[in-house]
Amino acid sequence: MLARLRTPLSHVSLLPRPLPRPTTTLLSRPLHTSYRTMAPPIAPTPTPWDPTATPYPPARRSPHIDTYKSEKHGTVAVPDPYAWLEHTTPETEHWVDAQVHFTSTFLDQGPRDKLYSAVKDNFDYPRFGVASKKADGYYYWYYNSGLQAQSVLYRARALPSTPAELSTAGGEVFFDPNALSADGTAAIAVGKFSHSAALWAYGVSLSGSDFFTVYVRDTSAPWAGSPEPGRLADEVRFCKFSTVTWTHDDKGFFYQRFPTRPEHGEAGEDKAGTETTMDTNAQLYYHRIGTKQSEDILVHEDPANEHYMWGTTISELDGRYLLLSTSKDTGPTNRLWIADLTQQAIGREMKWLKLVDNFEAQYSYLANDGTLFYFYTNLDAPRYRVITVDIASPTPEWKEWLAEDAQGGKLEDATALPGGLWGVQFSRNVRDEVYLYDRAGKPVQRIAEDFIGTIESSGRRDSDEFWLFMVGFTTPSAAGRWVLPSADPHAHAHANGTTNYGKWEPWRTTQVKGLSADEFDTEQVWYPSKDGTQIPMFVVRHKSTPRDGTAPALQYGYGGFSISIKPSFATSVLTFVKHFGAVYAVANIRGGGEYGEAWHEAGTRERKTNVFDDFIAATDYLVSSGIAGKQKVIINGGSNGGLLVGACVNRAPENTFGAAIADVGVMDMLKFPLFTIGKAWEADFGAPGDPHDFDFIYPYSPLHNVDPNKVYPPMLLTTADHDDRVVPLHSYKLAAELQHVKANNPHPLLIRVDTKSGHGAGKSTEKRIQEAADKWGFAAQTLGLEWKD
DSSP states (O other): OTTOOOSSTHHHHTSOOOOOOOOOSSOSSOSOSOOOSSOOOOOSSOOOOOTTTSOOOOOOOOOOEEEEEETTTEEEEEEOTTGGGGSOOHHHHHHHHHHHHHHHHHHTTTTHHHHHHHHHHHHOSOEEOOOEEOTTSOEEEEEEOSSOSSOEEEEESSOOOSHHHHTSOOSEEEEOGGGGOTTSOEEEEEEEEOTTSSEEEEEEEETTOSOEEEEEEETTSOOOSSSSTTEEEEEEEEEOSOOOEEOTTSSEEEEEEOOOOGGGOSTTSOOTTSOOOOOOOOEEEEEETTSOGGGOEEEEOOGGGTTOEEEEEEOTTTOOEEEEEEESSSSSOOEEEEEETTSSOSSTTOOOEEEEOSSSSOEEEEEEETTEEEEEEOTTOTTOEEEEEETTSSSOOOEEEEOSOTTSOEEEEEEEOGGGOEEEEEESSSOEEEEEEOTTSOEEEEESTTOOSEEEEEOOTTOSEEEEEEEOSSOOOEEEEEEOSOSOGGGSBOTTSOBOOOEEEEEEEOOBTTBOGGGEEEEEEEEEOTTSOEEEEEEEEETTSOOSSOOOEEEEOOOOTTOOOOOOOOHHHHHHHHHTTOEEEEEOOTTSSTTOHHHHHTTSGGGTHHHHHHHHHHHHHHHHTTSSOTTOEEEEEETHHHHHHHHHHHHSOTTSOSEEEEESOOOOTTTGGGSTTGGGGHHHHOOTTSHHHHHHHTTTOGGGOOOTTSOOOOEEEEEETTOOSSOTHHHHHHHHHHHHHTTTOSSOEEEEEESSOOSSTTOOHHHHHHHHHHHHHHHHHHHTOOOOO
8 A cells, every 4th residue: 555665665675576877887879879750661571580691799608607506416517608798897888789789770670660659649648646645734646747757746735626727737846856867867766754744755766776865855845946945964875675764753764774885986976776786784774864874873783694674664643663574585574573662762772572583474564553553464364364463461462353355365455544444455356456444354335346457545544535546457547535534433323323434536537648448358367377277367459459369469477476467557558559459468377466375385486387387378378269369479577577588488389479578587597696686586586506496496597598499489688777676687698698599590589778777666758668669669570560550
């Protein structure tokens, strides 16, 4: 839910997920030299590809060999001829620059310019987030008029409601991130108002790096066109995978940081994001407003466990308790300690109640009534439940408040609201449902019952507004609030015995001028995987596209880290579907969180091959059912999904796929723990340094299993120079290996390298449009798809 970032904080923020900076030192030119306003005629035939006439840029193969221990085979020598691409050297710079030019030259021959124009036109529509009323009496919300690089934070005393107000942003600008950089590559990584809303702390990330610097703004200061007026002197650097947790007295906030890195230079120099150094020794600090960062108070660290990370929450209403969540990796487990801030000074000598001192389950704070705490957990509940504990008890004992869903759904969240009510959200067959529950844990009202798709909700116990933000495959966004009648629990009951739990008030609905929901159909299908497991998949088609086994299909998947891939609106994808007569298919494969931890675990470690089998089976189903044509399925995924695409291309029979696009993928599965946050992913992938794990990782690692004996489909790898989550060396090395082993492949094997971009968060609107035009243009170009007006 939007109002609260769950403890354990880092479970979400450090995942290798898809779902994004000064001029780069790595590339001497951007990928795009221009986007022509007049596109050449588009022939419905693939762009000719002659690997002998246009050989790939050369890459030196070194004699480098790494050795690993195998339970089955003892010592195993693994050649790594492109290990030199792990380092930023003149040789690497030259190779990357040559690849950028090579790929751009190929894409210039396809429909990317026409696609760019169409995607840009369709992107030009107002986008907004939900409004949130703060303690200063203002409503705050993000709004983008259409093509702004970053969304702008607005505010108003009264919620915009008239047609004139809703036709624009409404309200006044509170903060405009577009003023942070001329090219739109600076973005807000985190933003948090103090308890009184007198101050706003915001983290600025440059060029998509996971690192950010926190600044503080006085909310009474009007926006004056630049970030400096109203900004305090506070500057907190080296933050990563952190939120900002204010103490209720507004005197300061807790945050996580990493040790100083000289290679980042001075603040604002934009040097973070290109290093590959392993992230270790995170520290929890408290920053007092008006002081220098060098004076910040160290609260917690654990040098003996250098990969642990910290997340914090302050008890919502009373502000009395600090909850410290410790994560050791990306697994759904955490340790949970609680400190009483009224009984001691903030510092490393604080006394903690070690409520959970192991890593056996996940515990996320929801609310507390004095010493009675509510937690969202998977303890003995793979589909999650809510439990309580009284921390004042001499022997604290867990008690169940809300059991696992009897209908087989996954509990997504629960939000404490006024009057003893709760907003409770379930996912049932990858469709969100939201209910009001009473204090006894019983459902009393369903909200937005007619909506099918994804819902994000936010609310607080001191506000009578429970907000919902809804999105679907063909629904860009709709926002509204459930208005509760009173914070007084006795006010709900009527004299006639009925109870008034409030009413629904819609606020905004997005319309996209070039795409109408009426043009598309969406269905959910089920298909069998290799082992017989039934896998759900959403299929979106333009109504003019026949189901006769001729349509191209764009198939997306992720399959990892307990992340659920729910319905979402993708402007560029629907543009592709509409103009190329295509189908969009989203396979909810194992490894994700759609059905809880059992579904997740079925796609982890030695079971990771289930994920690949599920995805390949999705393609087989699309073709056999007539939804898509043979060799017309384009597979795509990002991050862990990039790994998915790379592995499936290696493993699937020849001619299974029409094309493959792997975004920011984890491709070297033997070395991923060595770079930035990769060590944390061993919870899902296993540890290649462990002999047992090596034996199930090595056989599917994309880099190490390129098949020299079969034809590969057209393949595009994408990465970014400031991606410090899944560092670009993964894609560099795989591209070099593909181009060497498959030098005479009859289809292109290319790499796209973006500049001043990271893993995806904070990417500007223009960069998103450019990337979509290149990716979907590559697919249309290599399959010879015909443009349809």
